[in-house]
Amino acid sequence: MSKVLVSDPIDQVGIDILSQVASVDVKTNLKPEELVQIIGEYDALMIRSGTRVTQEIIEAGTQLKIIGRAGVGVDNVDVPAATRKGIVVVNSPEGNTIAAAEHALAMMLSMSRYIPDANASVKRGEWDRKTFVGAEVYKKTLGIVGLGKIGSHVAGVAKALGMKLLAFDPFISTERAEQIGCQLVDLELLIQQADYITLHIPKTPETTHLINAERLAKMKPTTRIINCARGGIIDEEALAAAIKEGKIAGAALDVYEIEPLGESSLKSIGKEAVLTPHLGASTAEAQVNVAIDVAEQIRDVLLGLPARSAVNIPGLNPDVLQELKPYMQLAETLGKLVGQLAGGRVELLNVRLQGELATNRSQPLVVASLKGLLYQALRERVNYVNASIEAKERGIRVIETRDASIKDYAGSLHLEATGSLGTHSVTGALLGDGEIRLTNLDGFPINVPPSQHMLFTLHRDQPGIIGKLGSLLGSYNVNIASMQVGRKIVRGEAVMALSLDDPLPDGILTETIKVPGIRDAYTVTL
Ligand SMILES: NC(=O)c1ccc[n+]([C@@H]2O[C@H](COP(=O)([O-])OP(=O)(O)OC[C@H]3O[C@@H](n4cnc5c(N)ncnc54)[C@H](O)[C@@H]3O)[C@@H](O)[C@H]2O)c1
Numbered sequence: 109m110s111k112v113l114v115s116d117p118i119d120q121v122g123i124d125i126l127s128q129v130a131s132v133d134v135k136t137n138l139k140p141e142e143l144v145q146i147i148g149e150y151d152a153l154m155i156r157s158g159t160r161v162t163q164e165i166i167e168a169g170t171q172l173k174i175i176g177r178a179g180v181g182v183d184n185v186d187v188p189a190a191t192r193k194g195i196v197v198v199n200s201p202e203g204n205t206i207a208a209a210e211h212a213l214a215m216m217l218s219m220s221r222y223i224p225d226a227n228a229s230v231k232r233g234e235w236d237r238k239t240f241v242g243a244e245v246y247k248k249t250l251g252i253v254g255l256g257k258i259g260s261h262v263a264g265v266a267k268a269l270g271m272k273l274l275a276f277d278p279f280i281s282t283e284r285a286e287q288i289g290c291q292l293v294d295l296e297l298l299i300q301q302a303d304y305i306t307l308h309i310p311k312t313p314e315t316t317h318l319i320n321a322e323r324l325a326k327m328k329p330t331t332r333i334i335n336c337a338r339g340g341i342i343d344e345e346a347l348a349a350a351i352k353e354g355k356i357a358g359a360a361l362d363v364y365e366i367e368p369l370g371e372s373s374l375k376s377i378g379k380e381a382v383l384t385p386h387l388g389a390s391t392a393e394a395q396v397n398v399a400i401d402v403a404e405q406i407r408d409v410l411l412g413l414p415a416r417s418a419v420n421i422p423g424l425n426p427d428v429l430q431e432l433k434p435y436m437q438l439a440e441t442l443g444k445l446v447g448q449l450a451g452g453r454v455e456l457l458n459v460r461l462q463g464e465l466a467t468n469r470s471q472p473l474v475v476a477s478l479k480g481l482l483y484q485a486l487r488e489r490v491n492y493v494n495a496s497i498e499a500k501e502r503g504i505r506v507i508e509t510r511d512a513s514i515k516d517y518a519g520s521l522h523l524e525a526t527g528s529l530g531t532h533s534v535t536g537a538l539l540g541d542g543e544i545r546l547t548n549l550d551g552f553p554i555n556v557p558p559s560q561h562m563l564f565t566l567h568r569d570q571p572g573i574i575g576k577l578g579s580l581l582g583s584y585n586v587n588i589a590s591m592q593v594g595r596k597i598v599r600g601e602a603v604m605a606l607s608l609d610d611p612l613p614d615g616i617l618t619e620t621i622k623v624p625g626i627r628d629a630y631t632v633t634l
């Protein structure tokens with residue numbers, strides 16, 4: 109019989125489902141070294157946000173087939189390490205959406221009426237009706253940052269409360285925002301106009317400290333901010349200072365840069381700050397939803413069936429999966445790449461199967477391309493199951509084409525994304541050993557392996573450019589792993605593709621574009 113370890117508290121309904129096919133051990137509060145010691149006995153691990161599944165734990169899990177996260181965020185799991193070992197990682201992308209949205213709304217109202225502090229004062233035996241004069245939300249402007257599942261539900265309820273809705277989400281179309289009742293604006297306008305700002309975005313390098321001292325200084329002194337998304341999207345020190353100095357009126361936080369929240373200047377703020385210990389998903393209903401969602405997937409995988417919500421391995425039948433897996437990896441990589449080149453909102457994705465690939469099943473490759481394309485916006489929320497639906501909801505039109513006559517490589521895949529900032533395309537192929545090669549970028553032939561950190565330039569093919577760019581990267585201590593120039597004619601337009609050993613520091617892109625002859629530059633993280 110299979111063995112499952114449950115290392116965080118989950119609802120009993122999940123344990124009951126797992127017990128249908130496995131012997132289940134519930135062992136919570138394990139230290140990392142204790143988990144490393146015992147994980148080798150288990151076929152599956154079920155967690156919430158309390159267990160950090162590191163590479164060391166994955167390496168020690170020699171029998172592990174699946175890791176189930178009862179919730180959305182898999183930021184506490186080393187997914188690449190699990191993927192390398194063929195371990196399926198599943199989550200519950202929607203099981204706690206309503207709970208998190210309602211928590212954000214509860215935080216907004218309780219912060220506005222100082223309910224936590226008023227409640228504490230009554231319990232201390234006081235009857236103070238002067239200190240707790242609050243503010244109404246009716247007719248106020250709510251700025252929603254991130255109009256995905258949770259942000260959209262918040263919008264619906266806030267509208268019913270009589271609020272005016274602004275939203276910032278670079279990956280959502282104006283039509284979609286209007287359907288939800290929001291006016292889509294840029295972040296700077298939202299920050300200046302909103303009376304309440306609520307964050308519903310993933311934490312990514314781009315969203316880390318999105319709310320910093322500079323942006324806090326641009327808010328109205330009456331603005332109140334809510335973060336029930338992820339810690340670190342707000343600079344906590346800057347936030348505490350802004351509230352203490354009266355630059356903004358208050359904050360309600362459920363998530364923190366480091367959890368549990370230790371010593372923090374947030375704790376010394378009075379009634380203007382409402383703090384909860386990551387309770388967004390903590391409703392009976394959400395815990396039942398996520399426990400069922402994830403336990404059923406673990407049960408299915410242990411029975412040899414596909415998982416419906418895998419973040420790293422698609423739910424295809426094993427034979428098709430085996431055959432298409434390398435191409436799906438290619439499609440996902442190209443999707444990530446073209447999505448980042450396109451930058452903003454993508455309206456059209458053309459997926460072209462070329463050469464021998466043109467006779468293959470296209471649907472899994474289209475889905476994998478969309479999963480890659482949407483990764484920048486949705487992170488772990490996008491998977492092989494929901495990628496097409498998410499794309500449709502975001503107004504992304506998909507065209508599939510085939511061209512068997514293109515024979516530069518045995519089979520290649522070409523993606524072209526058209527969006528608010530223009531059109532970009534990328535082609536890739538698989539070498540004999542299954543390694544991915546990028547073979548064309550925006551119509552220019554190249555031949556480079558993709559790497560985690562990449563820089564692309566569009567420039568004039570003229571002497572000196574490569575040297576200048578090399579020196580610029582060197583001055584930022586960025587090491588170049590490989591570099592290639594693609595051009596159609598000598599001294600015409602050209603592209604340069606650089607694989608880098610290090611992430612590019614802030615500001616380097618602006619410097620790159622200043623190099624004479626370089627017209628444009630793009631950074632990509634794969
Ligand atoms: N507090 C909790 O317990 C709790 C519970 C559930 C979810 N969450 C968190 O809430 C957040 C939102 O979850 P969701 O299910 O709505 O996710 P979602 O993927 O449905 O929506 C996220 C939205 O953010 C947008 N986005 C991405 N990058 C952006 C950027 N740089 N600027 C503006 N918008 C951007 C995306 O386009 C997307 O529409 C996630 O961080 C999730 O981990 C917290």
Ligand SMILES: O=C(O)CC[C@@H](O)C(=O)O
Pocket residue numbers: 156157158178179180181182204386388389390
């Ligand atoms: O397990 C939890 O309570 C955290 C839930 C939430 O942050 C998530 O990512 O789903």
